[in-house]
Amino acid sequence: MIALVIRRLLQSLAVMLVVSLLAFVMFRYAGDPVNQMVGAETTAAERQAVRESLGLDQPTLVQFARYVGRVVTLDFGVSYQFRQPVTKLLAERLSATLELSFVAALISLFAGIVLGVYSALNPRGRISSLLQSVSLVGVSLPTFLIGILLIYIFSVSLGWLPAFGRNGLIPVTENWSTGLLTIEGWKSLFLPAITLGLFQMTLIMRLVRSEMLEVLRTDFIKFGVARGLPRARLYFRHALKNTLVPVITVVGLQIGSIIAFSIITETVFQWPGMGLLFLQAVQNVDIPIISTYLLLIALLFVTVNLIVDLIYNFIDPRLKDAAS
Amino acid sequence: MSETILSVENLRVEFETRRGTLVALDDISFSIAKGEVLGVVGESGAGKSMTGAAIMHLIPRPGRIAGGRILLGDQRIDNLDRTGIEAIRGRRIGMIFQDPLTSLNPLMTVGDHLTETIRVHLPLNRRQARARAIELLEEVGIPDPAVRIDSYPHEFSGGQRQRVVIALALCAEPELVIADEPTTALDVSVQAQIIKLIRKLCSTRGTAFMLITHDMGMIAETADRVAVMYAGKVAEIGKVSQVVGAPLHPYAQGLMGAIPSLDNEEPRLRQIPGSMPSLTALPDGCSFHPRCERAMDICRQRAPALLGAIDHKVACHLYEREEVAA
Ligand SMILES: Nc1ncnc2c1ncn2[C@@H]1O[C@H](COP(=O)(O)OP(=O)(O)O)[C@@H](O)[C@H]1O
Ligand code: SF4
Ligand SMILES: [Mg+2]
DSSP: OHHHHHHHHHHHHHHHHHHHHHHHHHHHHOHHHHHHSSSSOOOOOHHHHHHHHHHSOHHHHHHHHHHHHHHHHHOOOTTTTTBBHHHHHHHHHHHHHHHHHHHHHHHHHHHHHHHHHHHHHHSSSSSHHHHHHHHHHHHHHHHHHHHHHIIIIIIIIIOSSSSSOOSSOEEEESSEEETSSHHHHHHHHHHHHHHHHHHHHHHHHHHHHHHHHHHHSSSHHHHHHOOOOOOOIIIIIIIIHHHHHHHHHHHHHHHHHHHHHHHHHHHHHTTSSHHHHHHHHHHHOOOOHHHHHHHHHHHHHHHHHHHHHHHHHHHHHHHHHHHO | OOOOOEEEEEEEEEEETTTEEEEEEEEEEEEETTEEEEEEETTSSSSSSHHHHTTOOOOOOTEEEEEEEEEEEEEEEEOHHHHHHHHHBBBEEEEEOTTTSSSOOOOSSSHHHHHHHHHHSSSSOOOHHHHHHHHHHHHHTTTHHHHTTSSSGGGGGGHHHHHHHHHTTTTTTTSEEESSSOOOOOOOHHHHHHHHHHHHHHHOOOOOEEESSSSSHHHHHSEEEEEEEEEEEEEEEEEEEHHHTTTTTTHHHHHHHOSSTTTOOOOOOOSSOOOOOGGOOSSSSSSTTGGTTTTOOOOOOOSSOEEEEEEEEEOHHHOOOOHHOO
């Protein structure tokens, strides 16, 4: 098990190194960083001085090594637009994106599993077939449309929830303000979280449903029935656990994409998260922010992957043995 | 004959389909006594598994019991509701399926399987259930059971897994175990061990077995009596010495026909020309007549009844005539 953890860690590290290289290339060669930093009236000598002070005259490999060194110490350079350290800008926005993604993931996971299990246990029921057709809509509608639809219903028509923005914040640390402690905060979080989680929810629901139907057909369930085990035990102890093994992988990857795809939701709801910052950066060719966002998302996927892998190995004893 | 544990009387199982009503089991009757092994043989599709499923209320949709009775001791069990049959399953009738590889939950240890099943049926605490589980594993011949109990199914060989499956079926000391082709998926050498185990359990515990199999050798070695099934009916039923040694029904004769070339060869399933009709196209009269060398006119018109002495019955017009003549 420990060997496996180490092996996976090394693999993750390798992936991150490759992504850093990409980020570095983008950072260094997409436009001239010096031009972005100095004014138009700066002389050539002054430019050269800046160039040298930034180490841009060094060999590429040395520059890359320095870049990695700075990344490790969380120094991602200065935003061209805001003239502020990228680290600070992202840190301010991190809480918004993480809270949104976390709540969206929880909603989609919980609702997806509950509804999926329900429709697997009542495959012929009317509610199940309704869920199946509604989920088809959920999968095929684009996120921004769902967001606009929800805003139209719950903000414009009913006036129950705010249409945009992040309110009711309570500062926790210097950079972290949470909206999870006030009703106001939850109200403004609700629509974006639903919008962001809906696709994943329908995906998880359909996956859980089909996996569980499959498991319910297996011999060990039949043998469980023949041994006189109570239904509830068979469904929720035997079948659900086996259903969740393949579901975990997908769900793990979905959590990564929830954060990555929060860009669209953040835009629709003017949610002050990293996605919104990234989009502005793209419009203004703010390379330090773009490359840092890239790194961050990669780190996220790699971490989630790592965790999923380890959980998977923990749950399924067959894999544990195969690995050792 | 000693105390009867299970008796099936004129059991009929039907499937409503778009093409009409299919009769999967037609007028099946047999009984099993305490500690007895009843072998059930017949070609694939004869209705062997369906008979076991009917007893346990495990008939797949849209099938249903359309007639007859099933008695466990003197309790009627074919008309029980769900809670009623759940109290019987595992507790009074155990069941074993063909494939030990897929019969166990891959994510649970063997011990979890056993203690769970024991505690569903018996008022034992966790520790007592575990002790009992170790005893059971010992009894079915798992070496070092106190250690092996915490292993997962994939850590056992196929034969050992089938032993575990048997232990699971025995958790609550059922009076009857229905074993549906328990050795078909196993190596020949392992098959013999499982057969020995079943025999041992019969003699030491008095557990009765309904042993469904293709394997005539297994029947000859293990069973006390045997029922030969064909197209959803019992063709012949009686003591192994009679049905295997001197079968009456032409189909049974075909099945038992020993392969003459090798010495000491056990009687094996021999290919009978033609194949069993599907339920959608059952011929009139005796359903075996298209393949029967001795078929007569009456065979094409009227189905023969299962007749004869209490301990040896056959459904064939050849013998009905003899009886009428006698
Ligand atoms: N779900 C079903 N619908 C219709 N017919 C079925 C179904 N399941 C089994 N049967 C039929 O019941 C008959 C008996 O099957 P089975 O008891 O499995 O045979 P076997 O003797 O090989 O165990 C077969 O003819 C099969 O086609
Ligand atoms: S009843 Fe007729 S067809 Fe059927 S087995 Fe006997 S002789 Fe053959
Ligand atoms: Mg069968």
